[in-house]
Amino acid sequence: MKVKILAILSVITMIPALYMIFLFAPTEATQGNAQRIFYIHVPLAVVGAYGSAIMLFIGCLGFLITRDLKWDRFAACSAEMGVVFTAAQLLTAMMWAKPIWGTWYAFDSRGTLQIVLLLIYIAYFMLRSYLPDREKRAKLCGVFGLLGMVDVPINYLSIYLFRTQHPQPVISPGGGGVDPDMAKTLLMSFIAITLLYAYVFVRRLTIAKVEEEVDYLTQVALANE
Amino acid sequence: MKPLTAIVFKDIVIEMRSKESISSMLMFGILVLVIFMFAFESSGLEKTVIGPGELWVAFSFAAILGLNRSLAMEIDNDCLQGLLLAPLGRGELYLGKVASNFAFMIIAEFIVLPVFFILNNLSFDQRFIGIAGISILGTLGISAVGTILSTISANTRMKEVMLPILQIPLSVPVIIAAVEATSQILNNEKPEISAWLTILAGFSIVYLTVSYLVFEFAVEE
Amino acid sequence: MFALESDDIRKTFGHFTALAGVTLNVERGEFLALFGRNGAGKTTFLKIAATLVRHTHGKLRVEGVDISDEPEKARRYIGFLSHNTYVYRDLNPVENLRFFARLYGLKDPEHRIESLLDRVGLQRRRSDPVRGFSRGLHQRLGIARVMLHDPSLILLDEPYTGLDAHAVETLDQMLDEASAAGKTIILTTHDLEQGLRGATRAAIIDRGKIVFTGAANTAAIREAYASYIRVGVSR
Numbered sequence: 001m002k003v004k005i006l007a008i009l010s011v012i013t014m015i016p017a018l019y020m021i022f023l024f025a026p027t028e029a030t031q032g033n034a035q036r037i038f039y040i041h042v043p044l045a046v047v048g049a050y051g052s053a054i055m056l057f058i059g060c061l062g063f064l065i066t067r068d069l070k071w072d073r074f075a076a077c078s079a080e081m082g083v084v085f086t087a088a089q090l091l092t093a094m095m096w097a098k099p100i101w102g103t104w105y106a107f108d109s110r111g112t113l114q115i116v117l118l119l120i121y122i123a124y125f126m127l128r129s130y131l132p133d134r135e136k137r138a139k140l141c142g143v144f145g146l147l148g149m150v151d152v153p154i155n156y157l158s159i160y161l162f163r164t165q166h167p168q169p170v171i172s173p174g175g176g177g178v179d180p181d182m183a184k185t186l187l188m189s190f191i192a193i194t195l196l197y198a199y200v201f202v203r204r205l206t207i208a209k210v211e212e213e214v215d216y217l218t219q220v221a222l223a224n225e
Numbered sequence: 226m227k228p229l230t231a232i233v234f235k236d237i238v239i240e241m242r243s244k245e246s247i248s249s250m251l252m253f254g255i256l257v258l259v260i261f262m263f264a265f266e267s268s269g270l271e272k273t274v275i276g277p278g279e280l281w282v283a284f285s286f287a288a289i290l291g292l293n294r295s296l297a298m299e300i301d302n303d304c305l306q307g308l309l310l311a312p313l314g315r316g317e318l319y320l321g322k323v324a325s326n327f328a329f330m331i332i333a334e335f336i337v338l339p340v341f342f343i344l345n346n347l348s349f350d351q352r353f354i355g356i357a358g359i360s361i362l363g364t365l366g367i368s369a370v371g372t373i374l375s376t377i378s379a380n381t382r383m384k385e386v387m388l389p390i391l392q393i394p395l396s397v398p399v400i401i402a403a404v405e406a407t408s409q410i411l412n413n414e415k416p417e418i419s420a421w422l423t424i425l426a427g428f429s430i431v432y433l434t435v436s437y438l439v440f441e442f443a444v445e446e
Numbered sequence: 447m448f449a450l451e452s453d454d455i456r457k458t459f460g461h462f463t464a465l466a467g468v469t470l471n472v473e474r475g476e477f478l479a480l481f482g483r484n485g486a487g488k489t490t491f492l493k494i495a496a497t498l499v500r501h502t503h504g505k506l507r508v509e510g511v512d513i514s515d516e517p518e519k520a521r522r523y524i525g526f527l528s529h530n531t532y533v534y535r536d537l538n539p540v541e542n543l544r545f546f547a548r549l550y551g552l553k554d555p556e557h558r559i560e561s562l563l564d565r566v567g568l569q570r571r572r573s574d575p576v577r578g579f580s581r582g583l584h585q586r587l588g589i590a591r592v593m594l595h596d597p598s599l600i601l602l603d604e605p606y607t608g609l610d611a612h613a614v615e616t617l618d619q620m621l622d623e624a625s626a627a628g629k630t631i632i633l634t635t636h637d638l639e640q641g642l643r644g645a646t647r648a649a650i651i652d653r654g655k656i657v658f659t660g661a662a663n664t665a666a667i668r669e670a671y672a673s674y675i676r677v678g679v680s681r
Contacts, residue, residue, distance in 0.1 A: 064442055067502075069460050119394040126390055130381035135459045139442045140377045144391060147370065150435055151395050158398040158424050162405065216461040231548035239536045242575065298534070307532025307591070309498055311549040312521040446499050 003202050010195035017185075017192035025185040034099045039185055041092040043193035045110070048085020049117055051197065052078045053152055056124070060145035063138055072138035073208045075145050076128060081201055082121040086114055112159045113152070120148040134215075228313040232321030233328065239298060240329065246294045250287040250333035255340055257283035262344055272345040277407035280341050281400055284360065287337070288330050288367045289389050292375040295326050300379050309444060319372060319440035323433070327368040334360050347411075355410040359418075362425040363403035369432040370395050376443045398428050449474045449509060449599045449630035450495060456503035457490055457654075464490045466654035467504070472647075474598075477621075477631045479641035479662060482651040483675055488634040489528075491651065492603045495632070496526040508599055522550070525597030529607040531588030535577040539568050539587050542576065543594055550595040562590040566616060582613030589620050600624060602633040606640055618643065638671050650674050 021039045028035035059075025062068070093111060094104045105111065127144055131137035240246050261279040268275075299305040299322075308318055338357060342349060371392055378387035406421040450472040457465040465487045472478050482488040493499040495506060497517045506513050511520045533542045540559060547555030563569050566586040571579070576587060585605075592600065605617060621644050625631060635641040642648065645662040650670055658670040 064439060116394055116397050123390050123394055127377070127381065127387065130383065130387060134462075136380055139445060140380055143373070143439050143442050144377055146439060147373065147432070147435065148395060150431060151398065154398045154424065154428055154431065158401045161420055161424065162401055212460065219462075227551055228549050231545060234548075235534070235537070235541075235545040238541055239534060243536050298536070302533065302535060303528075303530040304532050304534055306498065306528075306530065307546070308549070310496060310521060310524070310526050310532070311546070312518045312551075313549065314518060446493065 003199065003206070006195060006199040006202060010192065010199045013188070013192040013195055017188045020185040020188050025182050026179055028182075031100055034096055037092050037096040039189045040193075041089060041096060042186065043190045044085055044089040044092060045114065047190070047194050047197050049082060049089055049114055052082030052085060052121070053117060053149055056082060056121075056145050057149035060142045060149065063142040064146065069134075069138060069212070072142065073205060073212070075142065077201060077204045077208055079121050079124045079145065080204060081197065083118065083125065085197070086118040086121060090114060090118065112162075113156050116155055117152065120151065124148060134212075228311065228317060229321045229324060232308075232318070233325045236295070236298075236325035236329075246291050246329050247333050249294065250291045250330065251336055253290050254283040254287040254333060254337035257286060258337070258341055258344055272347070273408070273411045276341070276345050276347075276411055277404045280338075280356075280407060281363070281404050283337060283341075284330075284334055284364070284403075285367060285393070285396060285400060286389075287333060288364070288371060289392060291329050291333065292326060292368075292371045292392075293385050293388055295322065295329070295372075296375040296379045296384075305444065315441040315444060316437040318444070319437055320433075323368050323372045326372050327365060330364045330368055331361065334364060352410050352413070356407055359403055359406045359410070359422075359425070362422060362429070363399050366399040366425055366429040366432065367396055369429050369436060370399075373432075373436040373440060373443055376440070398424060402428070447474055447510070448472060448507075449476070450632070451507045452491075452495070452504070453506070454504040455491065455494060455501050455506055457487075457494065457499070457501050459502075463654055465494075465501070468651070468654070468656055470649065470656055470659070472630055472632060474630055475625075475628045477625050477644055477646045477662075478633070479645035479648045480632060480634045480651060481636065481638065481641055481648065481671055481675060482634065483636065486651050487654040488651050489603050492526075492601050492632065492634055495599075496524055496601055497521055498526075522595065523598045525592040525595070525600045526603070527588055527592045527601070527605050528603040529605065531584050531591065533576055533584070533587050533591060536575055538571075538573045538575050539563060539590070540572050542587065543590060546591055546594050552595060558594065562593060566590045566620070580610070581608055582610045582616075585609055585613050586616055589617060593620065593624070598629060600629055600631045602631070604635055605633065606635065606637070636675065638668070638675075642667070 017039075021036055025036065025039065027033060055078035056075050059071050059078055062071035063075060090111075093114075097106060098104055124141060124145055128137055128141050131140060258279060261275065261282070265275050265279075299308070309315075335357065338353070338360065339349075341347075342353060347353075371388075374391045374395070375384075375388050378384045378391055381387045402421040402424040406418040406425070409418050409421075448471045450470070452468055452470045455465055455468045456463070468487070468491055480488050480491070490499060494501045495508065495513070497513050497520060500514075508520045509523045511523070513520045533539075534545070537545070540563070543559045543562065544555060547559065552558060563572055566589055568583065568586055568590065571583065576584065579587070600621075602621075606614060609617065621631060621633075625644060631644075633641060633645070642662050648658075648660060648662045648667045649656055650658040650667075652674050657674060658667070660666050660670075
């Protein structure tokens, strides 16, 4: 039931968000229409990449403290969401950077951190898939997820320092003074993407639980054969 | 303290007999330097520009070889279980393995480093001492995170391949900080390396502490 | 006084139950043979007692020390031997034993190592790396490793697997000596005759529960073994 409400809400908010992004928000003076990518890109990065990182951290810590498998499922789903959203976010960043900076990618602080984050999410997944034993998988992935997320602030610090010592492209997607209509559009997009994230996450969590039940029943069936 | 030195001493005796760990790290490190030399020979780039990156690629990949070897030895014949049966905490066991991994990496690196200086036609002055110091700090970070990650990867079917996949993304801060600090020393600018050294030290402290606390989960059956 | 007190030890993970509540007290000096089918939970129980696996419920004390509260202290009392010997192949017997002696912080290790090497008959091979040892020699060194810190509770998990006749003899002899010296021994096996040879008491574990305990070498244990383990195997 709750899931359905989330689904409906995310559809209801997504339509006006798309309208606002493409029709309502004014065209930015220097960057033109390319700047509109930014309304999708920022929520994807904040909710999808950083939000998933915090949730993965909570999931791993929760499992190591309680040893309850539900936290392991929580962590696994967060990482999965992290992979999808961070990849989408990087894609939008490249689509924006090519016309504006003239390059697909610039190693600025946020961009580099996002790439490292994506690599950690993917490594977390590869580790999961190479550990067949359920208990071992939960424990080792819990440890790796925790170590990986502890890395994020240190990473940010080092990349930030790196940037302050090297010249970087100066135009940021936000531009200077933010038009109130732009701010409204960004807010709407934030709400829509947060709801979408929440809906997919809850769904994925339910599926993960069912997958586990199926695994268990398969084992029981095989044992009784 | 006593069990810790026992672990290091045991690893040294094994290494003196098998001569597998340090020699493979050493050979690999030098090969990386040589390959870089060929790859960038025609580019005409200043040696001091590509040098720091070259050095840390060599160090961090050689370290992975050493870590894999170090854990293979404990996994063989289930020796790790024997260590777990001994009356020492899991955290102490972790610190013992960090100490021996660190020692082996440093020995290999301190042989690779002069080779790096010779290949790049650098003179052995203060810069050598500075870079040796950074190597110690950076290697501490690499061994802190690498020891626990190699224990994790040892549980998977393809352990040798899994370790770099887990290790490289996590050691990005070490690589960035070490390369930057090395580069500043090498270029003899007024080095502003204190911030980088702080990151290197901070990384080691954070990972030593967190791994000390959670190592139990990595070794528990 | 009990050497091992296990109170409702359970081990579950998700849906899977490995131990469904094992309550078992073993008195000092007892030699308990623990029988069970593969997957019945005997290895899991022994590994929990050896602090290698963590239980999810219940209390387990070794020589009065709670293994969850003070695992390091409890480990001093425990000697654990499985079919793996946990010795380093690149080290020779003396170096291996010296390393474990240091880990346990033993005083005067050299004297102890010499006497153990004599007892397991490895004096002649004392400076050969273990790499070249046969399975039997390997296990003899394993036995020496277990006895090194003079444990009061010896746990053996299927120790006979893959041993040649000579090594079986050495193991039996060591167990008899340990038993005579008042050590407590718990041995798991699925082989009735081998298990009962030196045992004073026997227990059967099935589906994560102790289903039978009684004096060894009685008709009752043979009957129970037949019904739980033979039936289990054929099914």
